[in-house]
Amino acid sequence: MSESSAAAAAGSTAANRPDVERDPTSGLEPQAAVSAEMRRTAEEYAARDADAGEETRPRLDYPPYRSSLLRHPTKALVQVDPEGVELWAPCFGERDVDPLEADLTIQRGGEPVGERTVVTGRVVDGDGRPVRRQLVEIWQANAGGRYVHQRDQHPAALDPHFTGMGRCLTDEDGWYRFTTIKPGPYPWRNHHNAWRPAHIHFSLFGTDFTQRVVTQMYFPGDPLFALDPIYQSIVDPQARERLVATYDHDLTQHEWATGYRWDIVLTGAHRTPVETDTTEEGDA
Numbered sequence: 001m002s003e004s005s006a007a008a009a010a011g012s013t014a015a016n017r018p019d020v021e022r023d024p025t026s027g028l029e030p031q032a033a034v035s036a037e038m039r040r041t042a043e044e045y046a047a048r049d050a051d052a053g054e055e056t057r058p059r060l061d062y063p064p065y066r067s068s069l070l071r072h073p074t075k076a077l078v079q080v081d082p083e084g085v086e087l088w089a090p091c092f093g094e095r096d097v098d099p100l101e102a103d104l105t106i107q108r109g110g111e112p113v114g115e116r117t118v119v120t121g122r123v124v125d126g127d128g129r130p131v132r133r134q135l136v137e138i139w140q141a142n143a144g145g146r147y148v149h150q151r152d153q154h155p156a157a158l159d160p161h162f163t164g165m166g167r168c169l170t171d172e173d174g175w176y177r178f179t180t181i182k183p184g185p186y187p188w189r190n191h192h193n194a195w196r197p198a199h200i201h202f203s204l205f206g207t208d209f210t211q212r213v214v215t216q217m218y219f220p221g222d223p224l225f226a227l228d229p230i231y232q233s234i235v236d237p238q239a240r241e242r243l244v245a246t247y248d249h250d251l252t253q254h255e256w257a258t259g260y261r262w263d264i265v266l267t268g269a270h271r272t273p274v275e276t277d278t279t280e281e282g283d284a
């Protein structure tokens, strides 16, 4: 189910509740109602036992993220034999990834519109050791907040020179690097006037298909952070802060591109929050 259709389905369920205030034009609940729910959860989390530790993953059944109510797992995950899965899973070799695929600004025969940006960082394990030769894939909206996807039909322009998809392999020190366009925020139908903070989706494959992790990178200082149920579904403030890149003026290139650095930590206490280890979705 796509993000928008899942949100609409969750919204239609809530539509049966007469006590829910709704916008008369969209039929969706207001931001204030969703923000109040997020605030209550944040207060409960802040008041947890001191030795409870840090929640480093998004909550899969986070009520302010409406569609998560319908699609979160209700049963324990079934462990599968990775050897059996790997027999049928896709695989790739070094030669399958062209270095030019890391530049999202040169794919379609012209300059895309928007702020040219370099996004780079290291993929490391919990001890800071580089994770080498890893496939890193990204997908994102264009500068106007529009995806090249048939389910994204909101009134923002597509860019004929921008697909929003790229990939690369980490080098011997675990570095990845993309040249892209800074994505714009975009609306979604979780509630009335819901907007996602600008973000780039990341997927890492690990050493085999069953180790895939998916997450999102954000840009610093976004005013939509406090309003976004997906970002706030990571209830620990320090954990979700690890999804925010750092502006790096040394990466910024004279008259060419701004630069952001974002490291991905796969394990340990400072692990980067991920949506799920084997997600099949993540289009919001």
Ligand SMILES: [Fe+2]
Binding pocket: 140, 141, 196, 199, 201, 282, 283, 284
């Ligand atoms: Fe998205």
